[in-house]
Amino acid sequence: MANFETPEIKEYPTIPLIKEGVMAHSKPFISKDAFQQPLGFPGELLDNWQDVAIEKMGEMLGKYRGLQVFLDSCVKCGACTDKCHYFLGTSDPKNMPVARQDLLRKVYRRYFTFAGKYFPKLVGAVDMTKEVLDDWYSYFHQCSQCRRCSV
Amino acid sequence: MSLSAAYTALFYVAIVIFVVGLGLRISKYAKTPAPLKIPTTPAPVTQCGVVLRMFREVVFFQSLFKGNKWTWIFGWIFHASLLLAFFRHLRYAMSPDNILWPLVSLEVVQSFGKYAGFAMLVGLIGLFGRRIFVDRVRYISSPSDYLMLILIFAIAASGLGMSFVAHTDIVSLKAFVLGLIYFNPQPLPSDPLVLIHLGLVALLMIIFPVSKLLHAPGVFFSPTRNQIDNPREKRHLSPWAAKLETNERS
Numbered sequence: 492m493a494n495f496e497t498p499e500i501k502e503y504p505t506i507p508l509i510k511e512g513v514m515a516h517s518k519p520f521i522s523k524d525a526f527q528q529p530l531g532f533p534g535e536l537l538d539n540w541q542d543v544a545i546e547k548m549g550e551m552l553g554k555y556r557g558l559q560v561f562l563d564s565c566v567k568c569g570a571c572t573d574k575c576h577y578f579l580g581t582s583d584p585k586n587m588p589v590a591r592q593d594l595l596r597k598v599y600r601r602y603f604t605f606a607g608k609y610f611p612k613l614v615g616a617v618d619m620t621k622e623v624l625d626d627w628y629s630y631f632h633q634c635s636q637c638r639r640c641s642v
Numbered sequence: 643m644s645l646s647a648a649y650t651a652l653f654y655v656a657i658v659i660f661v662v663g664l665g666l667r668i669s670k671y672a673k674t675p676a677p678l679k680i681p682t683t684p685a686p687v688t689q690c691g692v693v694l695r696m697f698r699e700v701v702f703f704q705s706l707f708k709g710n711k712w713t714w715i716f717g718w719i720f721h722a723s724l725l726l727a728f729f730r731h732l733r734y735a736m737s738p739d740n741i742l743w744p745l746v747s748l749e750v751v752q753s754f755g756k757y758a759g760f761a762m763l764v765g766l767i768g769l770f771g772r773r774i775f776v777d778r779v780r781y782i783s784s785p786s787d788y789l790m791l792i793l794i795f796a797i798a799a800s801g802l803g804m805s806f807v808a809h810t811d812i813v814s815l816k817a818f819v820l821g822l823i824y825f826n827p828q829p830l831p832s833d834p835l836v837l838i839h840l841g842l843v844a845l846l847m848i849i850f851p852v853s854k855l856l857h858a859p860g861v862f863f864s865p866t867r868n869q870i871d872n873p874r875e876k877r878h879l880s881p882w883a884a885k886l887e888t889n890e891r892s
Contacts, residue, residue: 509777554882556676557865563667564860567787568717569772569779570709584781593782605852606786615784641682641866642709 498580506573509584514577518629541619545602548595552603562599565589574640577633585630588640594626646818646830649840653822656844663851664859671863677880678865685871692870699867713772720765723758727801730755734819759802766795790853793842800839810836 498507524534537543552559571588573579578586585591593615600607600616607616617623682705686692698704703721707714732746745751770791773783804810811831821828830836849855862868879887 506778509781553674554677554880556671556674556863557678557680559674560671560860560863560865564854564857564864566854566857567779567782567784568706568710568713568769569776569782570706570713572778572782574709584778587778587782589782606849612785613789614786638682642705 504573504579507579507582509587510582511584514581514583514586514633515626515629517633518625519632536621540624544619544624545598548599549603552599561592562596563604565592565596570642571640574642575634576637576639577635585626586633591630591634594623594630598623644829645832645837646827649818649830649837649844650822650827652841652844656847660847660850667851667856668859668863671859675880675882676865676869677878677883679869679871679873679878680865681869681871682866683871685869687871689870692868696862696867699861713769716765716768716772718765719761720769723761723765726751726754726758727762727798730758734816735823737820756805759798759805762798763795763802766791766798770795786853790855793846797839797842797846800835800842803835804839808833808835 498505527534552562567589569589572590573587575586575588575591578584578588585594597607597615597617598619600614601611601618602608604614604616606614611617686695695704703714703718706717729746729751732742733752736743736746738747770788773779773788773791810833814829814831815836817828818830820826830840
């Protein structure tokens with residue numbers, strides 16, 4: 492059997508302490524260019540990929556009220572942090588629902604909000620970089636959309 | 643420029659930023675379509691049920707209670723005492739001829755409002771402590787989260803200071819506030835507690851429309867709270883989705 496470090500299941504869950512980066516390696520296999528092209532996806536990152544990504548985010552913000560409201564309204568109370576079973580099992584903090592949203596929110600704040608544009612360090616806003624994109628690719632696929640976190 | 647004039651200008655600017663900023667945000671939330679039927683289950687199946695759900699959410703913080711009891715205790719105490727303090731403050735903006743005066747000047751409103759200031763501090767300290775000592779919450783907190791709590795704490799503390807430590811010239815203060823409302827600027831008492839309290843309140847009003855305090859209007863626009871759970875009985879289609887459908891058919 493493979494050597495896994497699984498937490499013991501008890502009647503009430505013990506909330507683990509966070510261990511950063513534990514699941515950063517886990518992501519879906521990236522397909523070959525020859526398979527991506529017929530589906531209409533570029534095989535490699537485009538030169539202006541940051542602009543494309545931010546423009547797409549803007550488009551989605553205009554089409555989905557939930558996205559717009561929730562990116563603004565999260566007060567970081569932490570009530571959802573111990574709910575995601577992907578966090579409870581791995582202790583990776585980016586699997587906490589709020590931290591997973593924050594991967595998106597910190598880019599949203601940087602390009603779409605007053606505070607993020609002029610006081611980025613104050614509100615935790617970051618530029619759209621390759622590291623951020625890798626985090627998105629890894630951690631967004633670690634959510635199964637089960638909605639256990641939607642308190 | 644005299645201190646009173648500066649504060650008068652500051653307040654007019656702050657009120658304009660607050661009202662316009664909030665108005666723009668609320669209209670953005672209202673205009674953005676909600677194309678997906680995603681009420682958090684168990685969800686109400688009638689409009690009346692949605693109203694009740696929203697009521698329980700706003701008044702009792704129902705979902706937070708189910709999520710995390712400690713956060714609920716501190717968060718609810720803070721918000722409830724904020725409401726009581728707000729009712730008490732109405733006396734500074736109303737003349738005795740106002741129709742609500744008998745309500746606002748009730749001993750119970752005034753007393754509860756004063757002691758609510760202490761409850762506010764308790765709630766805020768609890769939330770701040772959680773943000774420092776619980777590693778999960780510390781991970782997700784940015785400087786603005788800590789500063790927001792400190793700002794509100796300073797407003798409450800300076801307010802309590804004026805009630806219990808160093809009384810300010812209440813009559814002139816009320817004249818100042820009524821002067822703002824009726825566009826007849828009056829001088830402001832210049833003791834430090836008043837200046838701190840009012841200055842921080844103006845700051846709060848200015849940053850309100852660009853901060854996470856937007857959760858106040860936001861909670862009413864959350865599709866997970868304000869939607870009726872009837873996707874099979876009534877087709878839910880947003881205008882942009884309907885357009886895609888007609889394009890497909892044609």
